[in-house]
Amino acid sequence: MTHWNDTDLTRAGAAEELDLESERADGTLRDRVTMWVVRVGDHLYVRSVKGTAGPWYRGTQSRRQGRVSAGGVRQDVTFRPADHDEYAAVDTAYREKYGRYPGIVEHVLTDRARESTLRLEPR
Template sequence: MTDWNGTDVEKIAAAEELDLASERANGTLRDPVTMWVVRSGDHLYVRSVKGTDGPWYRGTQTRHQGRIDAGGVSQDVTFHPADPSEYAGADAAYRKKYGHYTSIVEHVLTDAARASTLRLEPR
């Protein structure tokens, strides 16, 4: 596991949204998808509102790597399924960062969304 550069993790975590492009089997990148990103501790997380059935989430499962762009940072990453013990921290981060979107934030706090929680690690 590679740790984030402190400045990069802060910039990404502060960004309102993140663009994520997962790698296809042939190594090319899919079109990026815009989503929310949160930080809990020293880790960055993303989730699919549609859970593990979400198209972008399924795309991350081909090679478990891709590229993200957020806060002026472009970084190749590895997608790691978060352990269920990490869900509460990610939940709290989503509530804190996006809680002002009252009617939307609850969609990333469902059991289905939690099951799709991916920890982003630089590579």
């Protein structure tokens, strides 16, 4: 597993939004989707409001890799399902970063959304 360098981790983790492009089975990139991103320790995470049934999430499952852009950082990544023991810290990160949107942030804190938590690992 490759790790984020400190500068890219800080910039991407502080970005308000992240653009994600997942790879199709043939290696081409799907259309970009914009979403929230949070940092926990040395990792970046994203979640689907619609859970594992969400279209962009399903798109990440064919090759489990793609490209993300946030905070001026553009990086090819592997999409790794987060472990259940990571969910609480990711919940906290979403509340802290996006809590000023109380009616919206709750949508990424549901059990359905938690099941779609992906850790973004640079490659």
